[in-house]
Amino acid sequence: MRTAFRNLHDFIAALERAGELLRIKAPVSRDLEITQITDLASKSPGGGKALLFENVVGSGFPVLTNAFGSERRICMALGVSHLDELARRLKSFIEMKPPKSLADALRLIPLGLDLLRFLPRKTRKAPCQEIVTTGRDVDLSMLPVLKCWPSDGGPFVTLPVVITRSLVTGKRNAGMYRLQVYDRMTTGMHWHIHKDGSHYFQEFRERGKRMPVAVAIGTDPAVTYAATAPLPRGIDEMMLAGFIRKKPVPMARCLTVDLEVPAESEFVLEGYVDPGELRVEGPFGDHTGYYSLVGEYPVFHVTALTHRRNPVYFATVVGRPPMEDCFLAKATERIFLPLLNAVFPEIGDYWMPWEGVFHNITVLSIRKEYPGHARRMMSAIWGQGQMSFCKAAVLADPSVDLGHPRRVLEHILNNIDIESDITLSEGILDVLDHSAPEPLFGSKIGIDATRRLPGEKERPAARPFGALPDSERIASALRDVSEFLVAFHVPDLDVRNRLLCVNFLKNGSVTARSFAQQLLDHPVLQPFAIFLLYDATIDLRDGSLILWKLFNNVDPRRDTVRSGGRIVIDATKKGPEDGHHRPWPDDIVMDPEVAARVARRAKELGIEAFLPAGS
Numbered sequence: 001m002r003t004a005f006r007n008l009h010d011f012i013a014a015l016e017r018a019g020e021l022l023r024i025k026a027p028v029s030r031d032l033e034i035t036q037i038t039d040l041a042s043k044s045p046g047g048g049k050a051l052l053f054e055n056v057v058g059s060g061f062p063v064l065t066n067a068f069g070s071e072r073r074i075c076m077a078l079g080v081s082h083l084d085e086l087a088r089r090l091k092s093f094i095e096m097k098p099p100k101s102l103a104d105a106l107r108l109i110p111l112g113l114d115l116l117r118f119l120p121r122k123t124r125k126a127p128c129q130e131i132v133t134t135g136r137d138v139d140l141s142m143l144p145v146l147k148c149w150p151s152d153g154g155p156f157v158t159l160p161v162v163i164t165r166s167l168v169t170g171k172r173n174a175g176m177y178r179l180q181v182y183d184r185m186t187t188g189m190h191w192h193i194h195k196d197g198s199h200y201f202q203e204f205r206e207r208g209k210r211m212p213v214a215v216a217i218g219t220d221p222a223v224t225y226a227a228t229a230p231l232p233r234g235i236d237e238m239m240l241a242g243f244i245r246k247k248p249v250p251m252a253r254c255l256t257v258d259l260e261v262p263a264e265s266e267f268v269l270e271g272y273v274d275p276g277e278l279r280v281e282g283p284f285g286d287h288t289g290y291y292s293l294v295g296e297y298p299v300f301h302v303t304a305l306t307h308r309r310n311p312v313y314f315a316t317v318v319g320r321p322p323m324e325d326c327f328l329a330k331a332t333e334r335i336f337l338p339l340l341n342a343v344f345p346e347i348g349d350y351w352m353p354w355e356g357v358f359h360n361i362t363v364l365s366i367r368k369e370y371p372g373h374a375r376r377m378m379s380a381i382w383g384q385g386q387m388s389f390c391k392a393a394v395l396a397d398p399s400v401d402l403g404h405p406r407r408v409l410e411h412i413l414n415n416i417d418i419e420s421d422i423t424l425s426e427g428i429l430d431v432l433d434h435s436a437p438e439p440l441f442g443s444k445i446g447i448d449a450t451r452r453l454p455g456e457k458e459r460p461a462a463r464p465f466g467a468l469p470d471s472e473r474i475a476s477a478l479r480d481v482s483e484f485l486v487a488f489h490v491p492d493l494d495v496r497n498r499l500l501c502v503n504f505l506k507n508g509s510v511t512a513r514s515f516a517q518q519l520l521d522h523p524v525l526q527p528f529a530i531f532l533l534y535d536a537t538i539d540l541r542d543g544s545l546i547l548w549k550l551f552n553n554v555d556p557r558r559d560t561v562r563s564g565g566r567i568v569i570d571a572t573k574k575g576p577e578d579g580h581h582r583p584w585p586d587d588i589v590m591d592p593e594v595a596a597r598v599a600r601r602a603k604e605l606g607i608e609a610f611l612p613a614g615s
Contacts (some may be wrong), residue, residue, distance in 0.1 A: 006264055008265075022607070032217070034053055039319060050066050050073060089178065128252065130308050132306045149291070153294070174227045175195055177192075190297050230336070256271075266308055267307040271302040297600070337350065357432075362390045380483065425602065437581070460565070526561060
């Protein structure tokens, strides 16, 4: 497997040789159409193909999307046959011990040489500067920047490698922060407060200095991935890219700012951020599947735009999973397991379900060693780096294979005691979490599905839930409880804690909490241990959809009612009647006219295989 692609063109050629690239020669619009086509590909079996749009209306540059959007393509991008290979390589360095003899020292020489190959190298040869535009001649409209979703605040650069340097330590950071294009020479700079770029910006802000910034668009796949990785502050992402490539990243000095960028980039934007200037940014159809809310963010002023002679504009489209970013997240999950083990050796494996959009739920298998170990791990995870943003932590035994989601779900539902195995806490949340009553802070839930050890109180014996009632009796019971409970579905799971999913027709006058106890008390509904409430428009038979809504729409303390070892969970959209007074974002949905137009042109575009059955 090839480990180092010199640039994006090399990667595109490899994708084409592997049958993983579709060239779309028909004209397409950067406004919504490319997104619709990419979304269809992303959600088709196997993640579709990487898409190279060669005829973008109003632009002379082709656009590449969905390049990482399958297990095979993300492995190709990172030069491995399986993502765990990178984890094993990383583990060999983490566990490297000091030599005890000359033979030991000789054994470590190859590892030392490998380390030297990680370091980025300066070069005077910069293909990214073959064409140069500076000053008032800069015009961002020449780039085929996508407007991805109908309610987006404008076009957004979605795969930028944003390069900054600490004013205090001089260390470089390369992060991925979206850029909303405002006009010919300015964009937004969407730094979340917990990101390294934002920390460095605060250093400049405190001293009242302009912050130099460079943005590389269309880097080789290892660099693009590294910019998304949750590295500890101060660790250069170009070193991670070099580790993945087994070859240093060549870096070229910028022309108008004192920074260096990957020399083989397709495009580079150079400029600065003024610490005293903020501008409204958003909304943006985000990876959560919802529009992130409007907010004030710093402004990036572009002083130079440089590019290769024949560049390709590299973009991604995010939205309700599964989409391309899910595979980038899966790479992080696998690669960073050894680092997590270095801090918590009891962790055997972990899994971040796509429906949890990377920060709402993590399932961990742990080797328990003493009473209360699972509870300690919940607290430890909620205090550890990027994991601290996790809203739900589920603990399981090492015997549970986290690679089989249905088995994991069955294990949890068969083992937990709802009264004693659920822990509620509070802490920081990701800025994109919309369910908590307050931004950035809210409740968390821990679920202990591990076996009991000596010294731990045994779970109570399973209560006899009895046979399931028929559909007519369930419907009648729900009507008894509330006229607003309009439909239901019983998932096909043979488990101790049975589920009942219910559609709740909300009109602002009734809350789930007002009838939760009646649900739990109704004699016909006694066989069910867990009631999941969803908005009336939700298809309760779509397993991925109901998990996505459950993980994203619930503030655990506000939206759960427990009694007698059973629980009601409200996964509906919240409003003032629920005690939720901040805006609730809309689901991302494509304009029906655009979707219909793309479907009509499917044969012309060559995307018939991506259309859902029956389209």
